Amino acid sequence: MFKRSSSIFYNNNQRKYRKGLASAIAIALLLAAAVVFIWLREPLETPAPAELLEVPSVAKPKEEYDVIVAGTDPEGVAAAVSAARNGQSVLLVDGRNRDRLGGLMTLGWLNSLDPSYSPKKALLPGKHNFLNKGIFQQWYDRVEGTSFDIITAANAFRNLVANENRIDVLLKTQSMRPLVDHSSVARTVRGLSITLADGTSMSVQAKAVIDATQDADIADIAGVPFTYGREDLGEKDSKMAVTAVFRLANVTPDVWGKMIAREGVGHDGHSAWGYHDMWDYPTTDKTKVRMRGLNIGRQNDHSILINALQLFGVDPFDPKSVEQAYETARRELPLVVDYMKDKYPEFQQVELAGIAPELYVRETRHMIGEYRLSxxxxxxxxxHWDRIGFGSYSVDIQSTSYDFRGTILMKPKQYAIPFRSIVPKEVDGLLVVGRSASYDSLPHGSARTIPVGMAAGQAAGAAAKLAAEHKVTFRQLSASKDIIEQLQRLLNDQGMELKPFRIDPPVYTKHASYPGLKAAVSMGFAFGGSQNDFELEDVSNPQRLVHTMLQVRQVHPDAFKGNPSEALEGIGEPDTAPLTLEQAAFTIALSAGLPTSPEQARSMLGTRQLLSAETMTTIKNPQKLTNADVYMMIRDVVKGMTGTVYE
Structure with missing residues (x-):
């Protein structure tokens, strides 16, 4: 990539050189743009399929390592490679029946990335400026693009690991359990108890264990606290849908060209997305399955992988539930493919060619760490001062049931992942990377993405070196600005770009009612979409407020035990009538179980100091409250009733 030189751009004696260089760059950019334009417009012949390379696996591990990485998903590969490059002896071990590295990508067939891009655009067309570089970038440079062939991906992971002679890989173990020392002040993980493929068991000691399993299985057994699903929003039994990725064969270059030429379909070299009317597919069982718009990743064997079949009510910890999910997928997918053939001419010759060996599970445990991303x-x-990676991907909340299609909650420009968010509460000797790290369920919709997890994995591997050198626990390391700065320098030297940043405040942050908006988004009843349009100035209505207060009651059930629906009595059209200050105060008071009347509710909330003067001064029209007005009122009452401040 071209980098600016101060001598070129600021030395007046080199103007001719600058002019010539600028012309050369302009020509190069035009040529690159032309190449990219052709690349996007013309379907390419795919490369020949590669053979899956065998992963060298030890028959039996050593009795002790510096670091054990549990889990061979992308985050685990990054952690193991990072630890090895920092001089640590590493055991990379997996408790599933896997024959390759890469887990969700290579066996769950999730072959399309959700990268976090930098707000600063790349100079060259067709190039991506990722926020998280390092080991993720090194892997990405070995695959086809933002969608990739799963064999290419598996071999790239394999080669990253095979190039490090300090890593022992152990596959196909029957079980992994943490060795927990209870003698110190805090419980401390000292290694793993492993049951090998032949049924024999052994204890493997380690100075540090990195849990890179998708569901933080090691941390859970060790006693680390978690919330589950949307429990932090009062919906413990609710979580995002599970997906069975499926393969379609006979997708020739001509068929692919017709797919990406369809109106409404976006695409790049190996990816396509669209076909949004697949939401209308008539599912056979709305309680278990539905289709959504298609996310398509091209393979090198003239097939495509499709991420679109959503499965509900799946317990990934119950083998029977997982098998039932596969039964549902096997029953539904032939009908889905027939529907596609009838609806889209370009699908007429494709054939169903398989379902991913592993399910794509988006959400289970959410760790409670030293810092919980909000x-x-x-x-x-x-x-964050202890930044180890960045996110910018949209907060993508997928379906939780047939009736809720999901939503884009908002689109951040850039945020930092703190080191503290991979350090668990109550247990030492352990770091947790991946989607089950310490993120609330809403920001998890963005931070769960694999490039973020690989950045966390790389940081974890480097932190193991520093913790050993300084003879500190990970918790102590997480509180030390000096050691965190060493960690950041080390990661930057190894390809990451962890620098302080500042984003110009978005428009919504400048609104007088922004404190109320933060509370509303945090409790799950305000959505901005990909454009961050939170409709703050839209006029609210009595029915909407009732729905909102039911959500507040779900999040804070101990403080809001009343029935807000009682406030609708006598209102003819509550979903169209403007919401007055009097009606809003009455509805909120009823929700909080405070006895009052419509006429007295406002003064009563004021007397109890449940409405602030700041909120009252932001209300411009008491006869037509806006969403912003309502959010501020709810923020005040929640703070007064529960002590919770969403900051």
């Missing part, structure tokens, strides 16, 4: 972090585009 949606306010994303709204504010916050940097």
């Amino acid at each position: 949606i306010a972090d994303l709204l504010d585009n916050r940097d």
